[in-house]
Amino acid sequence: MDKLPVGDKRLESILIGSDKIQQRVEELACQIRDDYGVMTPLCIIGALKGATIFITDLVRTLSRVGKQEMTLAFLRASAYGDVVRTGDSVGMRKVNIDMLGAKITAKHILVVDDILDQGFTLSGICAKLTELYPEANIKTCVLLKKELANPSEEIKALRGSINPDYVGFKVQDRWVVGYGLDAKEMYRELPYIALADEKAFD
Ligand code: IMP
Numbered sequence: 001m002d003k004l005p006v007g008d009k010r011l012e013s014i015l016i017g018s019d020k021i022q023q024r025v026e027e028l029a030c031q032i033r034d035d036y037g038v039m040t041p042l043c044i045i046g047a048l049k050g051a052t053i054f055i056t057d058l059v060r061t062l063s064r065v066g067k068q069e070m071t072l073a074f075l076r077a078s079a080y081g082d083v084v085r086t087g088d089s090v091g092m093r094k095v096n097i098d099m100l101g102a103k104i105t106a107k108h109i110l111v112v113d114d115i116l117d118q119g120f121t122l123s124g125i126c127a128k129l130t131e132l133y134p135e136a137n138i139k140t141c142v143l144l145k146k147e148l149a150n151p152s153e154e155i156k157a158l159r160g161s162i163n164p165d166y167v168g169f170k171v172q173d174r175w176v177v178g179y180g181l182d183a184k185e186m187y188r189e190l191p192y193i194a195l196a197d198e199k200a201f202d
């Protein structure tokens with residue numbers, strides 16, 4: 001049974017429980033296995049640090065459902081730094097991508113991130129990978145996709161240009177934590193996704 005941290009008023013409620021996440025990870029893994037094929041070499045590259053919990057569950061589930069020929073890599077994409085975004089404020093436009101020495105040889109690359117919010121991170125990662133590996137077939141997978149409440153024209157256009165191939169869950173336009181996602185570096189360890197009170201992290 002999932003429980004919010006005792007006495008911590010900065011989290012409001014559990015949005016997606018751990019059982020529901022595990023069930024969805026399994027569904028995504030089966031879909032990915034079927035789309036690529038068991039024996040097609042596939043590099044799965046995760047964005048640190050948010051995607052770490054999701055990607056480690058995803059690759060083990062992929063293995064369990066029979067996918068073979070996978071390699072695992074990580075990159076670091078920093079967009080927000082230590083900021084908890086509220087409402088329709090815009091995150092940092094410039095996303096810094098550090099490949100952390102990863103050398104990808106597979107023709108098929110699956111980028112895994114925790115959440116698609118305004119879109120700077122995923123578009124930055126895809127642009128960098130396309131520049132480095134122009135011949136590769138690049139697809140994207142996010143655990144969460146935020147439904148933006150009041151996006152600017154710029155953000156609307158950016159989000160319109162990104163359509164992740166695999167999405168775990170759609171979430172409302174609030175700051176969420178857990179299962180790898182943080183607020184000021186906290187709560188990544190929670191096995192569920194919880195709603196944070198943004199005002200508590202000003
Ligand atoms: P984007 O570039 O605006 O799409 O933001 C995506 C990145 O910001 C993700 O990789 C996360 O690291 C972080 N992020 C965005 N929204 C949230 C959230 O609600 N909780 C935790 N991290 C978030």
Ligand code: MG
Binds near residue numbers: 047048049050051
């Ligand atoms: Mg991130």
